[in-house]
Structure formats: C-alpha cells, structure tokens
Amino acid sequence: MNTPLKILISGQHGQVSRELQQRLGDLGELVVLGREQLDLGDPEQIRQQVRAIAPHLIINAAAHTAVDQAESEPDLAFAINARAPGIFAQEAFERGVPLIHYSTDYVFDGSKSAPYVEDDEPNPLSVYGQSKLAGERAIEQVQGQHLILRTSWVYSSHGKNFLLTMQRLLQERPELRVVADQIGAPTWAGSIAHSTRALIQRWRSGNPGAWGTYHLTAQGETSWFGFAQAIGEQLRAQGLPCAALEAIPASAYPTPAPRPLNSRLDCSRLTQEWGVTQPDWHSALRECLAEQA
Template identity: 45%
Template sequence: MADPVHILITGGAGQVGLELQAAAWPEGVVLHAPTRAELDLGDAASVRAAFAATPFAAVINSGAHTAVDKAEAEVAAAFAANAMGPAVLADATREAGIPLIQVSTDYVFDGSKDGLYVETDPVGPLGVYGASKLAGELAVRAGNPRSVVLRTAWVLSVHRANFLKTMLRLAADRPALRVVGDQHGCPTSARDIADTLMTIALKMIADADAPTGVYQFVNAGETTWAGLAQEIFALSAATGGPSATVEAIPSSEYPTPARRPSNSRLSTEKLTRDYGIAPRPWQAAVAEIVHELHAERTAP
C-alpha cells in the first residue's frame, strides 16, 4: 500500500473549497479542510502546529475575505486574510518543501485594458479587496518558489451566495430586474476551478519541476452581468423555475462602495499550454448549476 497523500485545503467552507472536497480525487489522497476555529491562518503558531501534526504533500489556499464592498471599510481584516494568511502559508510550505497553490482574482487588474488580460499585464487594483489579494499573490510568489497563483473571476456554484443564486432569488418575486451591462467578464464554475486546482496540485506533488508562477482560469467565452442574468433566466424558465426580464444599466446607475473592473476577461492560454487544461464554455457551466439547483428545489 502506498502512503496516503495528505492535502491541506484552506477556505473549505467557500464555493471553491466545497467543490474541492467534492471532487474526484485519486485513491490515497486524504483531504484536510479545517474550519477557521481549527486552523487560524493569522496565527503562525497554529499553522506550525498543523504542519507538525500532518505530513502535507501540498496546500491549496482557497480561503479569502471576499466581501468586496465591506473590505473598503475593513482594510486590516482584508489584508489579514488575503495577504498575511498566504504569507504564513508560504513560509510553512517552503520550510516543509511542498507546493502552495493560491487562488486569486481578476480584481488585481484595473479593467482598463481592451481584450483579454494575460498573466504578465500590469496590475492596478481599484480597491482594498484587489490590493489585499495582490499582496497575497506577491507573498506567495516571494515566500515559496514552488507555488502557483491561480487567478479566476465571476465564480458561480450551487453553494453559498453568488450572482446566479441572487438572480434566481430576486426573480422569484420580481418580474423585471436592472442589471449592470457595461462590465465584461467570464462567468466561471467553482467546480471547474476545483478540478483545475486538483490537476495542478497532483502534478506539482508528482513532479518537483512542474511549472510554477501565475496562471489564470475562467470558463471560455465572455459576457456582461446583464447577459449572464439573461442566460440564467432562459435556462431557469426552461425548467419551470423563476425568471425575469433584464434591463441592462450602466455601472454609474448601480454605485457600490468598491469600484469593479469594467473588463475582467482573462486569458487561459498559459494554463492550457503548461497544464493541458482547456476550459469549457461558460454557458455549459451555468446550465449545469441551474439544473442542479432546479433538481434540489424539486426533489421530493
């Protein structure tokens, strides 16, 4: 019998963390997804104790302070979770000689570029959340050379709160919704992100020379929030679920404490080249989630 392969997942209660735990890992992989109470990333001693207790083969950090608007008023909390936590993990994984995979975000960019962002494009976060996530990227890359930063965007799933679930909830009692139509991006399934993280982690465990650095993963294609809402309602209506008409509005008519990038489109070519991962179209990913939510809703 081969020894078990222990993998630490932080942020296990989030959309990506839950999908990581549900993913089809190979036999022999043992996942550890401690709660925040069990493992405090802000406490280096807590992290050291976890590493002393278990011989982890890799760490996937999918945890974050993701309340983008709240972060504008909670700067210290955002940086503690999104920058200091990854820095502590970078130290611990480097000392243990194991890879660290860090989940990051399109919010590291200012959204002013025309076309798809590539990994080497200049960063310029518009707010506290993006700045704190960028600091986390830098901490991981500086702290552990055997690391991958995986940027993603517009994350959707059957879990937790996200745009898709919010739209269906609002449509249940509103016939028409006004949705921002001038922010462009790539809706992305948390399940597909988890599968990508699994592929990267297993390759990095198996091969000490596996590619490192910054990568991007989103589902293929692009749309706006209004376009995404229309697709969600068309799919939902076809299953007899809630639907609404969508009026596209400019961002200026929906002010938020944090500014959003107007362009969040990310290129995935580097990931396909180095890891052989080719994302499916966002429409297929969204359809899968809508159908699962419908099945949950109509289950006896």
C-alpha cells in the same frame, strides 16, 4: 509518486473549498480547516497547524471575499488575503511541498481593451484587490513551488454568489436592472476544482509545468446582464416565473468598492504549460444547474 497524498485545505465552507472536497477525496487524505479550526488572522496558529498536519500539498482556498465589506475592514482583509498566504508559502517551502492559492481578476483595474495576460501590470481598484495582490506577492517572495490561480466571477450551488441571487430575485420581482458594461467570464467553482485536480495529477506524474501565476477562468465572455439572461432562460425552460431584465451601466449601480469594467483573463498560458483548459461558461453553467436539479 503513487502514495496517497495528505492535502491540507484551508477554508471549509467557501464555494471552491466545498467543490474541492467533493473532487479530491480519492487522491488521499483531505484535512480541511475552517474558521472553527484555524484563525487565519493568527500567524503562529497557521504555522502550528501546518507543522502538526505535515501535508504533502497545501491548498489555500480561504479568503476574505466580501468585496464591499473589505473597504471598511482593510486590516482584516489584509490579514486573511495577504499575510496568511505568505505564511502558508513559507511553511510549504520549508517542508518542500507545493502551495496552490486562488487569486482574482480584481488585481487589475479593467482599463485594458483586451483580455489580461499574467504579465500585465496589476493595478487594483479596491481594498479586496489590493489585499489579494499583496497575497500574491507574499507567496512569490518565498520562491517555493506554488501555483497562484487567478479566477473571476465565481459561482456555485451554495454560498453567496450571483447565480443564487439571480435565481431568487428573478422569481421574486417583475423587473430587474443588471449591470451590462462589466465584462468577464462567469466561472463555476466546480470547474475550478476539476482543473485543480488536473494540476495535482500533472504534478504527481513527475512532469509538472512551470510553477508560478496563471489565469484560470471559463472560456468565453459576457456581462453580468448576459449572465443574468442565461440564468433567466434556464428558469423559463423549467416553467418558472422570470423577471423582465433591464441593462444598466455600472455607474447606475454604485458600490463601496469599484469593480473593473474588463475582467477578462487570457488563460492560454495554463493550457500551454499544464495542459489544463476550462469549459465554455455556458456549458459549465448547464453542468452546475444540472447538479442543482
């Protein structure tokens, strides 16, 4: 299957979408639909767009990702994160094409002592997590060719994320308090896009792995405090000012939406089935920062 692909990407300015646009362009034609072109709250508009574009592959990189805001606007969160993915799945199934969709560690409650595997029972703590889980189930019910990729702690050189917030605050303040008892894997959006490309190429080879739900995060683990320390070390290496960091428990930093204390995801199934492995979070962070320079 060497003919150029037509890939529909929903979401235009999000972290993962922007990295996908940089890394998939040579695979064929990318049709990128942002909010201006597609209202994900309008099911009929989604159907019409997919049918007009007639893609060979759909990648849903759009989501309502404002975790705390979702608590006060659940209808919007569910429209974008739950109903829209189900419609994309239906349209993909009817066209006989695959759907790639991104989900989250927030489908779990974080009470497990070990990294979560794909078969663990979800129990989301927040509206955001509940809406993302509903999106997964809507896709699964269609039973078409799909990859649901759960990731965590996504950051990049653009948008709103922990890396950019820390780079700013560490230089603005003398001291900074950061949560130290939430554990996970900071995952660069560039790595997610690179892995997505590898999955597409494996599918195009005619020998894909099994379709379904997989975990896709950087290797290794740390806390938000540890992530902030790593960011601070890079600032100091550049001779820039850097705040003193203080570790605090999540209970000292209450938010409208509760976060899981354990966000670690076991990604071995994706390696076994598709031959795709993410880099260690330290090396991915260095690569991201090198692109910033």
